[in-house]
C-alpha cells in the first residue's frame with residue numbers, strides 16, 4: 001500500500017471506528033513506521049493517545065492481529081469493553097477468563113476474526129508456544145504497554161516483564177512497539193536493551209497537559225486543609241475527583257470526614273479486600289461515586305476520561321509520581337485541576353521513607369526536586385517540563401504562579417525572630433518546636449525544656465501557624481538554616497543565617513495568602529482553543545440531561561458511562577444539538593457503530609429539550 005492510500009485508509013478507520021477526524025501529534029508517524037515493519041519506543045503522557053498507535057495497525061492488517069501486552073487485568077477488560085462498543089473485534093487472554101473463553105479466543109484467532117489480542121505478560125510466552133503457525137503468522141505487531149515495567153530503573157519494575165526480552169529473538173520480523181509515560185533517559189535506554197530493539201525509532205511527545213491547571217497550597221494546617229478541600233469539592237460539585245493521601249489511615253479519615261460533611265466519598269488502599277477495591281473502582285467509573293480518597297494504589301488500572309480534579313493532600317515523593325497522578329485528570333482534554341497541599345511535615349515524613357529506601361541518594365534528590373517544584377516562584381509548568389527535559393520557554397497562564405504571582409516583602413524581622421529562637425534552643429529544636437516557641441504555645445514538651453522562658457517565646461504571635469510554616473520553609477529554602485537529618489531534624493543556623501540574624505543582610509519573602517488557592521470555578525477556567533473557535537455555545541442544561549441519559553443507557557447495557565460517550569462528545573452534542581442521524585454521526589467520538597446504536601435516543605432527547 002502506498003503511504004497516501006495507507007493514510008486515507010487509516011483516517012477512514014479512525015472516523016468509522018472511533019469518530020475522530022485527525023491523528024494527534026506523532027500518532028500517524030508511529031503507525032506508519034509500524035506498517036513499514038519498524039520497531040519503536042513511544043513516550044507519551046497519560047491521556048496522550050497511546051492506544052490508537054497500536055490499535056490502528058491491528059485494524060489495518062487484512063487477516064492479522066496485534067498483540068497488546070498489558071500488566072493490569074482491570075484495565076485490559078475495560079479497554080476491550082470500550083473497543084467492543086465501537087464494534088472492534090478485541091479479545092483478552094488472561095487468568096480471569098475461563099478455559100472455555102480462552103479456547104474460544106484461540107479459535108477466533110485461527111479464523112482471523114480478532115484484530116486486537118490483549119494478554120498479560122506472564123501468559124504470553126506460554127500461550128504463543130502452543131500456537132501453530134496458522135496463528136503466529138497472523139501476528140502483525142507486539143505492543144508492550146507500560147513498557148517501563150521491564151526496567152529495574154523505572155518506578156514500577158515487574159519481574160514478569162523480563163520474559164518479553166525473548167520476543168524479538170523468537171520473532172525477529174514482527175515489529176515491537178514499546179509504550180510508556182515514563183520519560184527519563186535511563187529507563188528509555190533500558191527498555192530498548194531489555195526488549196532487544198536497539199534500532200527502535202524513538203517517538204517523544206510533548207509531556208505538557210495544557211488543560212490541567214496546576215495549583216499548590218503551602219503550609220496549611222490539618223484543619224485548614226480539610227476546610228480548603230471541602231470548599232474545593234463544593235466548587236466542583238457533581239464532578240469526579242481523586243484525593244491522594246500518604247497513608248492508608250489518612251484515606252479513611254479523609255473519606256469519613258467528607259462523608260460527615262455530606263460529600264459522597266470513599267477510601268481506597270492496598271489493605272482493602274479485592275472485592276471492596278473493585279466495588280469502589282466500579283462505582284467511580286460508573287459515576288455512582290464522585291470522590292475517592294486513595295493511596296497511590298488507586299488509578300493505575302482505571303481508564304476514566306472525565307476525572308475533573310486530582311488533589312494531593314500530601315506531597316508525593318517525586319515529580320514522576322506527581323505527574324503520573326495528576327495525569328489521571330482530564331484525559332478527555334477538557335479543563336481539569338490539580339491541587340497540591342504541601343507542608344514541612346510531609347517533607348520530614350518523605351525524608352524518612354527516602355532514608356530507609358535502598359537508593360537513598362537518588363530518592364533524596366528526587367524529593368528535593370519535588371520540593372523545589374512546590375516552593376517555586378516561577379511558572380510551575382516550566383519546572384515540570386524542564387524536569388522532563390522538554391523545552392518550554394514561556395509562562396503557561398494556567399498555574400497558580402502565573403495567575404497569581406507572589407507578592408514579595410521584606411521578611412528580615414521574621415527571619416531574625418526565627419533565627420534567634422533557633423539560637424536560644426542551642427540549635428536543639430525542630431521546625432515544629434520553633435514554630436511553637438514563636439507562637440508562644442505552652443505545650444508540655446516546651447515547658448519541660450524551659451523554652452517558655454526564652455526571650456523569643458511568643459514574639460511571633462501575630463502570625464498564624466500556617467504563615468510561620470510557609471515562611472520557615474522559605475527561609476530553609478533560602479539557606480538561612482539547615483536541617484540536621486542525622487540529628488533528629490534539629491535546625492542549624494548557617495553563616496548566611498548569622499548575617500541575617502545580626503542585621504548585616506536583609507531577605508525578601510513571598511507573602512503567604514490565607515486563602516491559599518484560588519482555583520476558579522470551571523465556568524471561568526481557560527477555554528480550550530477548540531471550543532473557543534466554536535461560535536455556538538454549550539447548553540449546560542442540555543449537557544446535564546444528556547449525562548443522565550448516558551447513565552441510563554450505560555446501566556441498561558451494563559457498561560460504564562464513559563464507554564457510551566465521553567464528556568467531550570456530550571459537550572459536542574449539547575453545543576451542536578444535532579436532531580438527525582447525519583448530524584449526529586459527524587460529532588466528535590461518534591463512530592459508525594455508536595451512531596447506529598445511540599442516535600435515536602440522543603437526538604430524541606435533544607429535540608425534546610429544544611421544544612421546552
Ligand code: ADP
Nearest residue numbers: 020022023024045046047048049050051052331
Ligand atoms: P493513553 O493511553 O496515552 O493514556 P488514550 O489512548 O487512552 O491515552 O487516549 C486518551 C484519550 O484521547 C482517549 O479518550 C482517546 O479516545 C482520545 N484520543 C486519542 N487519539 C485521539 C485522536 N486522534 N483524536 C481525538 N481523540 C483522541
Ligand code: ZN
Nearest residue numbers: 379396399402
Ligand atoms: Zn504557569
